[in-house]
Amino acid sequence: MDLTDLYRDVIVDHNRNPRNFGKLEHANRTAEGNNPLCGDRLHVFVEVEGDVIRDIRFECKGCAISTASASLMSEAVKGKRLDDVRHLFEEVHDMLTRHDAPVPADLGKLAALSGVREFPARVKCASLAWHTLNAALVKESQPVTTE
């Protein structure tokens, strides 16, 4: 368990310079997520056209892991079909929670989050963005929480 495995360069970079950060004015799906344990709050704004995510932005006040995870997610899902996003969600979820599951090769930069599973207290930080996106896509009206 090495810290540099958790705070990989990609994660540090996405924390310092989060991509797709801010409000999305023409969003047609939004959701708010909370991680009560550490006080993280995240807003995801999505523009869905047909069955494709046309655009996505997010705002958050959170730790490096939750910010970087949201940033990496926004890059990964933009332009993707909803079915593919659901599949990606499953893969990321497995990667974060299953200790010895191999990291799928098609995850690209998202694989940088695999170090999180060695730090069980931080898994919820990494999964918050994905749960919130999921909630936005199914149009849940209640804020999601990791608890």
Place this chain on the structure above:
Amino acid sequence: MAANPKSAAPLDLERIRRDFPILSRQIRGKPLVYLDNGASAQRPSAVIEAEREYYERHHANVHRGVHTLSQEATDLFEGAREKVRGFLNAASTKEIVFVRGTTEAINLVAQAWGRPRLGKGDEIVITWLEHHANIVPWQQVCEQTGAGLKVVPIDRRGVVDFDAYLGMLGPKTRMVAIAHVSNALGTVLPVEKFVAAAREHGIATLVDGAQAVPHQRVDVRSLGCDFYAFSGHKLYGPTGIGVLYGREEVLDEMPPWQGGGDMILTVSFERTTYNHLPYKFEAGTPNIAGAVALGTAIDYVEGVGLDRIAAYEAGLLDYATERLSAVPGLTIVGTAPEKASLVSFVIDGVHPHDLGTILDAEGVAIRTGHHCAMPVMDFFEVPATARASFAFYNTRAEIDALVTALGRAREMLG
């Protein structure tokens, strides 16, 4: 004349640290630096041994049997109650109710004192810096009775506004429930003044002493409050045991909170008569071993000396405040002139949660998060803080280790 705590003899830190076995643990290959005492302190061997010896030699149920073990268990349990009485300088052991912890104590008062007597328009006064355990039970009883909650504001230092408090006391105020020491900021409230003002209006008072009893001597009779609550595990005792002190006349007027065994005198299907104090509030088999070992923890703390503990911890707080203030980008949250030995802080560009993980890799344990005091976080407009909270077994070298680890965090993420 009371001894000046500043002049008290220094502590034998080497001996004290040997008394706490967990302090010799390694965490991730580094010596443990335990600075999360505000969440839960560690236990000396004497406390661990007391629990073991109770189970190995004396356990049976209390207040029930005529056999030897039941008598021994009862004597130990009641002996612990007497130790708590002495520790708080309560008038009688009838005023010492064993509960699970501070949270349960406050819930007991909200439900057994508050619920039967509060009504629409009545007011309960708390402060802005309360722990959720001294907010939520009152909100619940407000919902049940139609009473309302009034919150005394704090300033940017984390000091409770006493004048605003005085302005809130009136004919509708029924209860003042305040922290003795803020767990999130470290502010020590001048509870004597707060209680005295409430008493002038005939208002009941509860003091949440969870963060106070490990650091300073508390005398409930000179304080004059109706209720005082604390937890064993923050006082170097076991988890799952705590104390509600209640003035005898007030406890006497209250109905029981929970029903069951031990809290009754007679039961028939038509009518039940309740037991005397304090057993009326102790339904079911209590945490006997926990109470016994809490008694041992009190002996241990008294042995070290609360005045010496207070003086030593004040020195640690000064040193930590000075060292942390010099860390670039670090802001201390909570700068009241009277503080217990804890420092809450934030660092530019590094979220407290990341700090917690990075410090852990250096063996340094601190608390990160909202500290069960979300209104305090909202007031200072931070989602969370990092909090280093000190006990009398901590050293300046450990504060140095904290500062070094913070440097590492800034290198990685800042």
